[in-house]
Amino acid sequence: MSAVPIPFRHEVPQSELDDLRDRLARTRWPEPQTVDDWSQGVPLDYLREIAEYWRTGYDWRATERRLAELSQFLIEIDGIRVHYIHVRSPHPDALPLLVTHGWPGSITDLLDLVEPLTNPADPADAFHLVLPSLPGYGYSDKPSTPGWNVERIAEAWAKLMADLGYGRYGAHGTDWGSFVTAALGTADPAHLVGIQIAMPFASAPSEPVELSQRDLDGLAALKEFQKHEGGYSAIQATRPQTIGYALTDSPAGQLAWALEKYWAWSDHDGDLDKAIPRDRVLDAVSVNWFARTAASSARIYWESHNAMRFDPVRVPAGCSTYPKDGRMPKPWCERRFTDLREWIDHEEGGHFPALEDPQRLSEELRAFFRPLR
Template sequence: MCQYLTYMASSVRGMTPFRIDIPQADLDDLRERLARTRWTRQLPGDGWTRGVPVEHLRELAAYWGEAFDWRAQEARLNTYPQFVTEIDGLDVHFLHVRSPRPDPLPLVLTHGWPNSFVEFVDMIGPLTAHGFDVVVPSVPGFGFSAPPREAGFTVARVGRMWAELMRRLGYDRYGVQGGDLGAYIAPEVAVADPSHVAGVYVIGGLGFPTESDRDDLDEGERAMLDALLNADWTHGVDHHGLLRAAPQTFAYGWHDSPAAALAWMLQKFHDFNTAGEPLDKVLDRDALLTNLSLYWFTDTFGTSSWPMYDSKVSAWPQGQKAVPTGVFSGPPGIRRLAERHNTIVHWPQTNTARHHFVAMESPTVMAADMAEFFAKVR
């Protein structure tokens, strides 16, 4: 990990500032590999019915290798103060951006999979304007955070690590947020540190009905369950099953072939797109490629899969009752089901998100809703 960082002078409390500095040789190697891609033929079928269409992938691969400006993205990321600190035996990378407003509420944001701290870059400005100090750690095994050294790593362990991070930063009271993988981790921070966590804000996942709930659902709720079970995004590539079975096997291809890595990332971001229009109309292409490049340069396609390979089955997050919860969700989430395991104080009916990664698609909308929730609990 450290070969990609230019370290500056040590900071207090064991935290070391750094800047991202990918070697030029790695950039040249990426471009050469993309130029030498051995393209496969297009299989029969319309659109995305067999996976990422060849012509679509070739066009984006050409852009990644010839026009995408990693150095510009790297410089942009380096405008945010970044640090690394050792917690529980692992180096943890994080952004720490302070609000200019008086009496800010600290807020720790946890990204999803297959995403990274890049998920929140466009939301940092709106959040600091709303009066939040923003802390964005990279989950162990993702980006510049060290990977777990043994099997059995858990979201509860990450929750305890985040609580320790906020303690080291000197914060006595703070909020936590998470979506996707973060929706499992954020509640664990509250479980680990309830006396200091003001509230937990979760993007989706809570209150999703399952077949075991069917007999207790009314007609409208059963319709939502059926819609969930039949939705395109629930029938994409089963990354949980794939990575639970053989993450090491697939990591060879993702690490060796940027075209394979690009296809994998496109498949998942396409599966997570609920807009009914092309992905590049919903999420910024350079943001997608910045996230992908981070995975490529840090060799974290395999190490980021620990939430899947250390699980036995897939299940929606449950949350917690230690502190109040706010949910940015729409159908199929059902508030009364979420309230079985959470004290819900915020459940807006105005979520118009068109992509699973809301912070990338609608950063200002999400920041405003988060400000509304945390104003209730701080």
């Protein structure tokens, strides 16, 4: 039996906004870093600047109005309520497209995709969009029992699309969304016309394969990432509850924890605002703060980070890689994604394509799914 979606709209109480501003004003700041770069984390002066802007300049109500303009719902799947945005294209023959966000973001990371995908210049390229919040993120329920790993989320997404009456659909994702989308390709091949993901991952093949210099550079970058950037994932994969106490209590801590990743993983020349406007970063940080999801959003690392399954994906697949993102060798991915239709090595860009260049991503999605409709 299909679950019945419940219309959803949320307005943060003014008391919560006042509390956020009060906490930011009373932040206990540490001493500055002892280096003149980001190697020890977010520099103090920069964090204080963004925190002060969050307190006095950022307009959460504007983002709230932006969300309220879109149709939002809650639906019960596998014992939890999943929050999602559902935007039907004005073009009735549009292809349904499920898009999944990642960490440290939320569905707010995807909002700039709505108009170009649902109402493109050519109606033949239109999509009906379904944008769910991952369990433990945003306004989806926080699971109260373990087991919500990538594969279980993929099964829930398949149920969501079936409950919405979509017998054929495509899927796209980044970060954890790419892992969920790949798992969905394994879990629901009968209904998926194809998947397109950024940051594809696969295990090393048992037999030797020839790697290009770009493949080798990507593996070297992943090794450097684990050495210099992987502290957050080690903590969240082992002690998500402990870090959750600190981030849930301190908005400056929540901001620093996320801001470091938006800065480190996007493609810019030292000025994050050139890649991602600070209001868009604060959209995601604010959702996480008001929804108190620091611990619950981290648990996907505890569930899946050290238990990755790279099962074969046989539906048509497209993969995009970016120089400031994790890059796996194409020959490895070809063995996992057995019907790889498209592989794009971008010369610029980072981990947040829907924020850094939503127009380019929209064009890429339209082009990939065009022959699969």
